[in-house]
Amino acid sequence: MPVDGQPDAPSAPWRAASAFTMGAVGVLCRSFLLGLSTTEVHGLDGFLELLDERANVEERQRGLITVSNHVSVLDDPAIWGVLPLSYLFNPDNMRWGLASYDLCFTNKALSTFFTFGQVLPTHRTKHSQFGGLFQPTMTQAIRLLCRGPFIQPNDPPEKPNTSVASPDLIDPFSAGHLTYSTNGDDTFPAPSAYLSRRHSWIHIFPEGMIHQTEDKIMRYFKWGVSRLILESDPCPDVVPMWIDGPDQIMHETRTFPRFIPRPFKNVSITFGQKLDSDEVFGELRERWKRLRAKEEQKCGAMEVGVLNDALKVSDEAVKLREECTMRVRAAVLAVRRSRGLPNEDPKVGLVETYREEGSNREGKKDDGSIVKDM
Template sequence: MGRTMEWAARSNHLGGVPRKLVIMAVGALAKAAANLLNTTSVHNAETLIRLVRSRPPGVPLITVSNHMSTVDDPFMWGFKGFPTADSKLARWVLAAEDICFKNAVLSYIFRLGKCIPITRGAGIYQEHMNEALDRLNDGAWLHTFPEGKVSQEDVPIRRLKWGTASLITRAHVTPIVLPIVHHGFEQVMPENYLFGRRPPLPLCNRNISIIVGEPIEFDLPKLRQMALSTTGDLSLSSAGWPSATPWGLDEAAQRCLYTTISETIRTAMERLRAFGKSYLKSKG
């Protein structure tokens, strides 16, 4: 499978003008939604802003968050002080192909908005994941929703999909990983509003909270060695998995490695979710 309309995602497409226009327009919408139409509070915003603006050269950033609604991205970046309108600083984001890329017009707009289509169920080694990896290898910022789908229930963070972990391990330079947990977007765009459907437009006068955690650093050489020693002679084989990575990891070791990384991220997100509950009470 090729990369859907990748040419429109390039920074030099038509001199970069269409991308700048889309990012500015979407950024203005996010600012209005977060600050004018709703009330947004952010904990530890300075850490996110610092990592977006001034990471070490060539070091990629992966932000991960829970997925409460279809408007989480871009609205979560609309809070005061965040450089929402800067197309160079704007995140790349993994977006569901069946929702955001239904036709050529939508595909073009979302591509200009630095969205990478992901086919659900196609696995962590699908071609568009390689595109996401290319962006990380460029030192870019990528946002993912590792739970894999929207969940509006107030429940613990679910088991994470392995796609994010695979990108972390395969990137040329180990990314900085920053967990984020938010609350309130499920009220801005509820899944079951009118006859079991979403409202035609986002709702207003809601309270949104965004809890930014601290960066997670992964010692990948150590984690790879642990994965190899844990799996030992266990050997697995299935379609779509490379038989061995550049570090000699067969499928069993890869699964072990991805599970360890995913659980580390999930645990950090769950801590933020618990902290967010007390944060909301203090704000209330």
């Protein structure tokens, strides 16, 4: 819950390290996209206007979600290289992302780098018992979109927490109420604990997996994006995007040296228009609020981003997430069509279509597409 008297922002050294990390990576991506690739960008002016409107943190009225297809391991951060340098060095007005815990947070160096880069550690169900739609990082993401600050109610300020079990990330704060744990043993800085992060910008790849295919279709969208939209207050702005070309820079069939991006490829990044979130999602959010109010009458008020069992798995809650997710996917498809691509077969957006893959989801599929769990 919001708590008065908390620091407005992390320490100056922390902010400087974050600005340097995000800016340096942004410069590298910008240099590659504009110097070693043929890159075209559509809709950027409108998106920059939106970021400019959000530049003053105290005046922000709602969070921002950008959502796109996912075609390569470099999609984020590469796509943000199209932003001007002044934006790249301003973490307060840059995106927060989600990345796999078992890939990006396995040691102190990686954990520090990605945390400074405003990336949240996310457990994948296939690789961790702590994964899933209701893991603590999703709570942090929802709170980042809201008007903070938020602290952990069960971790009071007088309880110090300066040790980190796994991953071994140095805790730069002096008290546990400014941190959170993803699995009960590790410790991460809680970004939503600061006024400077209120109504933040979060980018999400709802496919949850890299999907490379010649006909440029998307897999089904997972429900995490619906939690961000339904449970944030007020409804965030939503900007759909379409990216094409990073799959050629880092195609999954690439040979040695696999870690080096391939230059001289064609890249296209399209920012769609900001959705009228109240119109697109308003009715769904009203239904969600009524459902939540009904449950709170039974069990008492719940913290932002925290749900009881009924709000997790009841038929009505599941239906709301399905409808919301499909509306987000439709918005991304509209941007896809604006690039001259034909309508896709509706069944490719259904989870039932991919259940035939079984447990072996990665690799080349019968339809020629290549899937990578990220």
